[in-house]
Amino acid sequence: MQFDLSDEQAMLQDTVHRFLAEAGGLERARAFAAGGEARAVDLATGLAQLGVTGLLVAEEHGGSGLTLLDAALVAEVLGRHVAPTAFIGAAVLAPMALQRAGSRSQRDHWLPRLAAGSVTAGVALSEHAGAREDAAVEARDGRLHGRALFVIDHEADIYVIADRQGGLHLIAADAAGLTRTRLNTIDVTRPTGELRLDGVAAEPLEGANPALIRDLIDAGRVMYAADTLGAAQEMLDRAVAYAADRKQFGRPIGSFQAVKHMCAEMAAGLEPCRALVWYAGHALGALPGEASLTACHAKAHLAEVGTMVARTATEVHGGMGFTDLVGLHYWFKRIGFNRQMLGGPQRVREEAAQMVLSG
Amino acid sequence: MDLSYSQEHEAFRSEVVAFLREHADAAPRAGKGDAKAWQKLLIAHGYAARTIPRDYGGYGAEPDILKSRIIAEEFARAQTSPGMGGQGISMLVPTLLEMGSEDQKRQFIGPTLSGDLLWCQGYSEPDAGSDLASLRTKAVLDGDDWVVSGQKIWTSTAHLADWIFCLVRTEPEAAKHEGISFLLFSMKTPGIEVRPLVDMTGVANFNEVFFTDVRVPKHQIVGRRGEGWKVANAILKHERGSLADPNTMLSRLNTLSELMKTETVDGRRAIDDPVFRDRLMQVHGRVLAMRCNDLRLLSAAVNKTPASLAGMVVKLQGTELRHELEALAIDVMGEFGLLYTGSPQLRTQGSWQRDYMFFLGLIIGGGTSQIQKNIIAERGLGMPREPKTVST
Structure with missing residues (x-):
């Protein structure tokens, strides 16, 4: 009976944390937000060298064959640093899809490239977690038609696309008939977008089925939850530090119960979340x-809880919390992004209700 | 991450299950049955007073957190009484083991464990609630006796108790935490008056207790003069956590789901109402988080690693959550949720209303939610303390 992280897991988190901190943390996110780079190549390269891109890929394909819990622990650290880099699509869902549904030759070809980070994969399956507008992808005679929204890790070289029936397909980012449109969300650290597919030639992953789509969505949801855990913990830590530092009426604002209780409520909400994500x-x-x-x-x-922390930590910072100067809004927006992707809370609770209350 | 139990622990679980299968019929239920005989049987098998030395009337096993957990789980699953509780067994016994004299251990622990000696706890006073250390009930040494005068309040089971463990001020000149002593005395001592205090649920579990020149033999003190605060804090350590067990909450949640399948409005079941479904799942998610948090605390206890913040939030989160769970049930029942006693339409014996109110009591008692937040902020997050005001 051991419900705790292993030394290796703690070390994994620490390694990724130190790399992202040295890469500039918030300042790196700011630079990315200023535009001019489609991908943060330095982060992508560094994370690939640390083995993050190959985390889930089997050792025979150049990865380290770790678990989805390990991936969630990395997602937490990425959220903590508002890291502007691909992960949930490229390093979690795409390798999972290929490993579970790809043919021998597809796995031999793509997995080593995903692990090395030489190929980045975006993932389009949001229609299976609630289709907006007329989003839907049809597969006919080896070609894809339709529209996919809210692609995870949109700035990619290839895409894994779910069709309506629960099949999965691979296409290249420069395939004929594909139109890619970036959607400029509030969270500038993780580009998402739309794919229009007009008879795009696709390579099916023959082993795909609706059960796999379900597993991919489950995994993606846990990753977003973990990202929020890291982002919210960082916001809380910053609020506590600010409240100790900032003085009004001749004393640190953190010595006033009104402020202290805001921080306690954040901690009381967030601490059990850690165990839930684990x-x-x-x-x-x-x-x-x-x-x-x-x-x-x-x-x-x-x-x-993330939404509550995002709001409360901002308020603890007073007027400065509202400014770009302190930059808290990067976490605020990241938590907002995580909330909606792959199903907002009402949607996923209804899915939970169907599982719990059937019968 | 490994949630499995060792072979030794799985074998132990089988033993507990076998014991329950054979003996559960003898357990007291709903106030009926021989509670003392059941307690004796449990101690003999090591399912109660498990780690308390045999010399003092316990079973004398080595502490094993997982075995204790297995016992609790299996008794809960079998819906069978896990033996006697109360403040004597849960608080005084561990304190005496840590701080009591050899004579006190021999005199009090055995009869307390067997249920022959019932205790109440004399801590809070009308002017010493959250600020407990400002208590004023005084004890003055007169010959070989302490003479106790003053008043306690919120004293659960004082009307049933044989003895009281009581905090009194013995050193009026000392700083407030250093002037307190910890006394034990019989509730039959002359000069004690118990007045019941009816709470909002309609029950008189609490009491006010008045002391007028109550004479307590000098040796009935635990620890030394002026060490009572230290002794009391050894007890508080044992109190935490039992108020908001997430497994109990989960089974309560299942009962609520069943209720939602039978309650209807305009012919539609509450369970089919999207708003109620969503509220139920919100609570479910929060209960699950507390259950995972509990697993983390269990693992930390087994492996002797610190989990301070995870432990500090349990009382605050658990009691608030349980109060909200009960509130949801009342909304589900609507007007029927207002029924409380003696109606043929009453649901689940009125337990939803009762627990809704009872858990508000627990939100306040044992360190209010606001005090919990101070503790989380100051001890958990290291935030600056409130500046001391000039005392009057």
Whole structure:
């Protein structure tokens, strides 16, 4: 009985943390937000060297064969540093899809490239977690038609695309008939976008089925929850530090109960979230009977607590919290992004209700 | 991350299950049955007073957190009484083991464990609630006796108790935390008056207790004069956590789901109402988070690693959450949710209304939510303390 991180897991988090801190943390996100780079190549390269892109890829394909819990722990650190880099699509969902549904030759070809970071994969499956407007992808005679919205890791070389029936397909980013449009969301650290598919030639992943789509969505939800955990923890830490530093009426504002209780409420909400994210991450691989339910709850609960922390930590900073100067809004927006992607809290709670209340 | 139990622990679980299968019928239920005989049987098998030395009337096992957890889980699953509780067993016994004299251990622990000696706790006073250390009930040494005068309040089970463990001020000149002593005395001592205090649930579990020149033999003190605050804090350590067990909350949540399948408005089941479904799932997600947090605390206890903040939030989050869970049930029942006693339409014996109110009591008692937030902020997050005001 050991419900805690192993030394290796703590070290993994620490390694990624130190790399991102040295890369500039918030300042790196600011530079990315200023525009001019489609991808933060330095971060992508550095993370690939640390093995983050190959985290889930089997050793025979050049990865380290770790678990989805390990991936969630990395997502947490990325959220903490508002890291403007691909991860959930490129390093989690795409390798998962290829490993589970790709043919031998597809795996031999793509997995080593994904692991090395020489190819970045975007993932389009949001229609399976609630289709907006007329979004839908049809596969006919080896070609894809239709529209996919809210692509995860949009700035990519290839895309893994889910069709309406639960099939999965690979296309190249420069394929004929594909139109890519960036959607400028509030969260500038993680580009998303829209793909219009007008008879694009696609390579099917023959082993795909609706159960795999379900697993991909579960995993993606836990990753977003973990990202929010890291982002919210950072906001809380900054609020506590600011409250100790900032003085009004001749004393630190953190000595006033009104401010102290705001911080305590954030901590009381957030601390159990850590255990929930660990459990949901562990369940993805180890407890198949519980994975979908705990993924839904982790996604919804972290969305709610994250939103509360984002707002409260900003308020603790007073007027400065509202400015670009302090930059808290990068975390605020990242938490907002995580809340909606792959299903907002109402949506995922309804899915949870269907699992719990059937019968 | 490994949620499995060792072979030794799985074997132990089988033993507990087998014991329950054989003996559960003898357990007291709903106030009926022989509670003392059941307690004796549990101690003999090591399912109560498990780690308390045999010399003092316990079972004398080595502490094993997982085995204790397995016992609690299996008794809960079998919906069978896990033996006697109360402040004597849960608080005084551990304190005596740590701070009591050999004579005190021999005199009090055995009869307390067997249920022959019931205790109440004399801590809070009308002017010493959250600021407990400002208590004023005084004890003055007169010959071989302490003479106790003053008043306690919120004293649960004082009307049933044989003895009281009581904080009194013995050193009026000392600083407030250093002037307190910890006394034990019989509730039959002349000069004690118990007045019941009816709470909002309609029950008189609490009391006010008045002391007028109550004479307590000098040796009935735990620890030394002026060390009572230290002794009391050894007890508080044992109190935490039992108020908001997430597994109990989860089973309560299941009962609520069942209720939502039978309650209807305009012919539609509450469970089919999207707003109620969403509220239920919000609570479910929060309960799950507390259950995972509990697993983390259990693991930390087994492996002796610190989990300070995770532990500090339990009382605050757990009691607030349980109060909200009960509130949801009342909304689900609507006007029927207002029924409380003696109506044929009453749902679940009125337990939703009762627990809705009872948990508001727990939000306040045992360190209010606001005090919990101070503790989380100051001890958990290291935030600056409130500047001291000039005392009057």
